[in-house]
Amino acid sequence: MVFILCLTLVGCSQSDNQSNSNTNISQSSNMDDGRDKGITLENLPEYPGEPFVALYNNVPDFDDKDKTTKSFETYSDLDSLGRCGVAYANIGKDLMPTEKRGDISSVKPSGWINKKYDTTLVDGGYIYNRCHLIGHQLAGEDANEKNLITGTRYFNVEGMLPFENMVCDYVKETNNHVLYRVTPIYDGDDLVAKGVQMEAYSVEDDGESVMFNVFVYNVQPGITIDYATGNSELSKDGETNSNQTSQQESNDNTEQNTQNNQSSSNSKVEIRGNSKSKIYHCPGQAAYDEMKDSPHLVIFHSEQDAINAGYRKAKR
Structure with a gap:
């Protein structure tokens, strides 16, 4: 694991x-x-x-x-x-x-x-x-x-x-x-x-x-x-x-992140992250397809978005 x-x-x-x-x-x-x-x-x-x-x-x-x-x-x-x-x-x-x-x-x-x-x-x-x-x-x-x-x-x-x-x-x-x-x-x-x-x-x-x-x-x-x-x-x-x-700014950030994730879900190309392991997978990488049905799936617009969230790229 x-x-x-x-x-x-x-x-x-x-x-x-x-x-x-x-x-x-x-x-x-x-x-x-x-x-x-x-x-x-x-x-x-x-x-x-x-x-x-x-x-x-x-x-x-x-x-x-x-x-x-x-x-x-x-x-x-x-x-x-x-x-x-x-x-x-x-x-x-x-x-x-x-x-x-x-x-x-x-x-x-x-x-x-x-x-x-x-x-x-x-x-x-x-x-x-x-x-x-x-x-x-x-x-x-x-x-x-x-x-x-x-x-x-x-x-x-x-x-x-x-x-x-x-x-x-x-x-x-x-x-x-x-x-x-x-x-x-x-x-x-x-x-x-x-x-x-x-x-x-x-x-x-x-x-x-x-x-x-x-x-x-x-x-x-x-x-x-x-x-x-x-x-x-x-x-x-x-x-x-x-x-x-401010708390309002924090709330705004949370709302924006939610909107970004929803938008990413509708994108043709997705960066798929695992919220438990904090590893992200790009299209074509091993386990990318399997991540689609993971209960820990998190979608990002880009690799930089994933990195900024503290995730790192899968080595395989």
Whole structure:
């Protein structure tokens, strides 16, 4: 079964970009391969109304020497502001927990100023969760302060969880390994991360089954966040968070996407995506015809539309 997604610990080795937890990590926002251009946080797009965007055509950047079948995990020390840095792992079945998650309430991540809102606006009421960088279901970490950041409910459930579930399902089903790295992205001395970069790569099949490189936005629609402190408040009418569009704009985007999908369904040429695996197929490729009757079928106008949604092209 293929598990590519759309729509991201002491190890065998640790590259330089994992050892410095105080650096604001630079990433690409335009889904190209310009890794050498020194893309900064400012190059990431404004929150587009979806929980994440794909980076570098959804291709991660792991060192070949880390592509091993030996499980490992490593976490960065907290920086001078008490912030988490890079968490890196090679997820194997032997890392996964055998018991339910323990209590993590003793950990107060940087920027932890929680606040309760109407449950129609925030699922569960409270805006913040203690968000694992490496999910508990992947490495069994409980109250590890090096692995917990302040993240919104939306960021945790709509943004990170689908990727974590995909990696977990793949490892459990195949007993293979997935290189997995999560990098919090901060603006200057802000205590709350603007989001995280999540990267993954299935080792035994060279990324055929699991491969992604995404930026997940730490936002909560309808709420304005002060990332410097962790304070939050209801968004004012007509105003947006620095990382948010208005709710109406988000609704408009959703409506437009629905119209695009309907229009694509009527097109003579279709790009067919699998919403579970996050792989897309072009006419003439293997499995293209079979995708027609898949319950996970998603139609795109073009390959670029699929890539922008975080999908990657089938290799066969």
